[in-house]
Amino acid sequence: xxxxxxxxxxxxxANFLTDALSSVQHQTxxxxxxxxxxxASVDNSVDVINSFVNQDSRxxxxxxxKHSGIAFVRNAGLDAATGDYIAFxxxxxxxxxxxxxTLYITAKMTDADMVSGMAHAVEETFHFVKSDNAAFVPVxxxxxxxxxxxxxxxxxxxxxxxxxxxxxxxxxxxDTRFNTKLNAIGEDIGFMLEIAHKAKYMADxxxxxxxxxxxxxxxxxxxxCQDYFDYFPALLEIAEKQFPNYDPGFWQIFYNxxxxxxxxxxxVKPRALKANLxxxxxxxxxxxxxxxxxxxxxxxxxxxxxLSRLKNA
Numbered sequence: 001x002x003x004x005x006x007x008x009x010x011x012x013x014a015n016f017l018t019d020a021l022s023s024v025q026h027q028t029x030x031x032x033x034x035x036x037x038x039x040a041s042v043d044n045s046v047d048v049i050n051s052f053v054n055q056d057s058r059x060x061x062x063x064x065x066k067h068s069g070i071a072f073v074r075n076a077g078l079d080a081a082t083g084d085y086i087a088f089x090x091x092x093x094x095x096x097x098x099x100x101x102t103l104y105i106t107a108k109m110t111d112a113d114m115v116s117g118m119a120h121a122v123e124e125t126f127h128f129v130k131s132d133n134a135a136f137v138p139v140x141x142x143x144x145x146x147x148x149x150x151x152x153x154x155x156x157x158x159x160x161x162x163x164x165x166x167x168x169x170x171x172x173x174x175d176t177r178f179n180t181k182l183n184a185i186g187e188d189i190g191f192m193l194e195i196a197h198k199a200k201y202m203a204d205x206x207x208x209x210x211x212x213x214x215x216x217x218x219x220x221x222x223x224x225c226q227d228y229f230d231y232f233p234a235l236l237e238i239a240e241k242q243f244p245n246y247d248p249g250f251w252q253i254f255y256n257x258x259x260x261x262x263x264x265x266x267x268v269k270p271r272a273l274k275a276n277l278x279x280x281x282x283x284x285x286x287x288x289x290x291x292x293x294x295x296x297x298x299x300x301x302x303x304x305x306x307l308s309r310l311k312n313a
Contacts, residue, residue: 002058003031004100004167005083009073010049010091011039016213017048023094023128025056028135029101034059035077036091040067069183074191078177086170088163092213094126097134099209103167106141106203113172113199115141117209119165126213142204147197148247150204151254160196161189165210172198181234184227190238197245228265229276229283232258236290248295255295259304262287285310 006024010017017036024034036049036059052059062076078086085107089095099117107115144150151160159165172195179190239254262284270280288307296304 002033002083004029004033004085004087004104005077005081005170006032006034006087006089006100007074007077007081008034008036008089008091009039009070009077010036010041010045011067011070011073012041012043012045013091014041014043014045014048016092017045019094019126019128020089020091021049021052021059022130023097024089025052025059026097026128026130026134027095027100028098029104032058032087032100033081033083035062035080036060037062037064037073037077039064039069039073069180071178071180071183071187074187075177075180078173081170084170085167086173087167089210090164090212093164094122094128094211094213096207096209096211097131098137100167102137102139102205102207103209106205107167107169110141110143110201110203112143112201112203113169114166114196115203115205116159116166117205117207119159119162119210119212120208121214122211124213126211128211139205139207142206144202144204145200146247147199147202147245148250150199150202151196151246152250161192162212163188163191164212168195174198179234179238181237182231184231186231186235190235193238193242197242226276226279229279232262232266232283232287233290236287240290251292252295255291256297256300259291259296259300 008020021034021036024032038045038049038061040063046061046063049059049061053061060080062080064073064076074088085104087100087103103115103117106112176191176195178187182190235258243251266280266284270277285307288304291304293301293304
């Protein structure tokens with residue numbers, strides 16, 4: 001069995017896949033399998049993936065029979081993974097060449113259930129360039145034994161749910177899978193809420209392991225739609241179930257951050273775009289009734305108290 005299973009979901013990212021898969025192929029750490037799940041792409045993604053599969057047996061292709069969405073795709077990868085550790089890499093991102101070696105050595109040295117590195121945002125035109133001199137350089141790490149404290153620290157930078165900058169013990173993930181109610185956006189937030197509290201020991205490494213590509217078609221750049229409006233209540237349901245598993249400090253930061261996200265996607269953007277106004281209004285009223293207001297700032301507390309008193313549209 002490989003030491004690390006890398007799960008790469010893909011849908012119509014043929015123009016980025018060569019960079020992503022090349023950055024896997026040329027890792028200084030060699031004991032891995034890379035499971036690429038294509039979600040019924042209509043571009044030449046499968047040809048690109050097969051070009052790697054045909055030359056390197058560590059690459060594996062899973063083709064979804066129909067377009068299914070990111071949560072189903074990631075779950076297919078988890079079901080197929082056999083490694084001791086799990087890593088996630090998005091098809092439009094790129095690994096640093098020593099990423100897996102740095103994360104794995106730290107995990108083995110500390111017996112951490114979850115090891116995180118840093119991520120750098122890069123432009124759409126960024127390309128992976130193989131180095132013949134890439135080598136592991138020992139770096140320090142920040143240990144955590146309390147998932148709530150770890151999440152609180154990371155939440156300030158909105159980095160606690162970035163799946164693709166970590167490796168995870170597969171035994172810690174167990175049979176937990178991505179919630180298919182979060183099948184268009186935000187599946188990573190729900191997943192991290194469900195697994196992070198299982199970690200008995202975590203480590204943060206102060207060096208970049210992933211280059212995160214920002215571009216027009218990325219999820220973070222999409223305009224609000226019904227997927228966004230369905231997403232918020234589903235995420236709040238997951239948070240409610242996980243409430244006993246994290247410290248109040250984490251929830252204070254989490255709920256204040258999520259309310260800002262809700263306000264932006266359900267009030268600011270719909271008004272600016274003059275679209276989906278009814279659906280946006282119904283969603284924010286529903287969310288206002290679900291959010292525990294004791295964790296909100298005074299201003300948000302009043303706003304969501306007022307909204308919660310209104311009848312849903």
